[in-house]
Amino acid sequence: MLWLLRHAEAADGAPDDQRPLTEKGIAQAEAVGRALRQLGENIDICLTSPKLRAVQTAERVCEPLGIPMRIEPALSGEPVDVQRLTSGLGSVLLVGHDPSFSILLHELTGAQARMKKGGLAAISKGELVMLARPSELAAIAAASAPVAAG
Numbered sequence: 062m063l064w065l066l067r068h069a070e071a072a073d074g075a076p077d078d079q080r081p082l083t084e085k086g087i088a089q090a091e092a093v094g095r096a097l098r099q100l101g102e103n104i105d106i107c108l109t110s111p112k113l114r115a116v117q118t119a120e121r122v123c124e125p126l127g128i129p130m131r132i133e134p135a136l137s138g139e140p141v142d143v144q145r146l147t148s149g150l151g152s153v154l155l156v157g158h159d160p161s162f163s164i165l166l167h168e169l170t171g172a173q174a175r176m177k178k179g180g181l182a183a184i185s186k187g188e189l190v191m192l193a194r195p196s197e198l199a200a201i202a203a204a205s206a207p208v209a210a211g
Contacts, residue, residue: 062102062104062152062153062183062184062185062190063143063147063152063153063155063169063183063184063185064102064104064152064153064154064155064181064182064183064184065155065157065162065165065166065176065181065182065184066093066118066119066122066154066155066156066157066179066180066181066182067156067157067158067159067162067176067177067178067179067180067181068082068086068110068112068114068115068117068118068156068157068158068178068179069082069085069086069087069089069090069093069114069117069118069121069178069179069195070082070083070085070086070089070178070179071083071086071113071114071178077112078111078112078113078137079112079113080112080113080114081113081114081117082114082117082118086114086117086118086178086179087117087121088199089118089178089179089195089198089199090117090118090120090121090122090179091121091122091125091202092179092195092198092199092201092202092203093118093121093122093179093181093198093202094121094122094123094124094125094126094202095125095201095202096181096193096198096199096201096202097122097126097181098125098126099201099202099204100201102152103152104126104128104152104153104154105128105150105151105152105153106128106129106130106131106150106151106153106154107119107122107123107128107129107130107131107153107154107155107156108130108131108132108133108136108146108147108150108153108154108155108156109130109131109132109133109136109155109156109157110132110133110134110136110137110138110156110157110158111132111133111134111136111137112137112138112158115136115156115157115158116132118156118179119154119156122154122156123154128154133146133155136155136156136157136158137157137158138157138158138161139161140161140164140165141157141161141165143155143165143169159175159176159178162176162182163175163176166182166184166189166192169184169187170184170187170188170189172189172192174189174192177194177195178195179194179195179198180192180193180194180195180198181193181198
């Protein structure tokens, strides 16, 4: 399985590669990790763009899943050879940017979709098996939260 995660919401500013996540972005990224855990997905490794907002997103997703994270300069925003990048790695989560991820999603599946900040796609053998917006991931994540006793 190949997972594509567009980085969560980041602050405006310069330099571009040092833009951190906003509070909303932190919440989005943490929800992705909880949602993937709730879904029972087994991901072997996470490869992330070296840009701060992507690294911060990956850290918050990978920590609750207990998966290793590796910085991959090829995910900085330019077109990427995903087959070469993920060969032999098993189930991989890529964390990166748009428009390259929306283009990659189309190239791999034929789907015409725009990846939202904090949005997640799952691809299996060229088939788009899941495309979730941040609000949907937050709902999945909330389903895994313990219910407070009242």
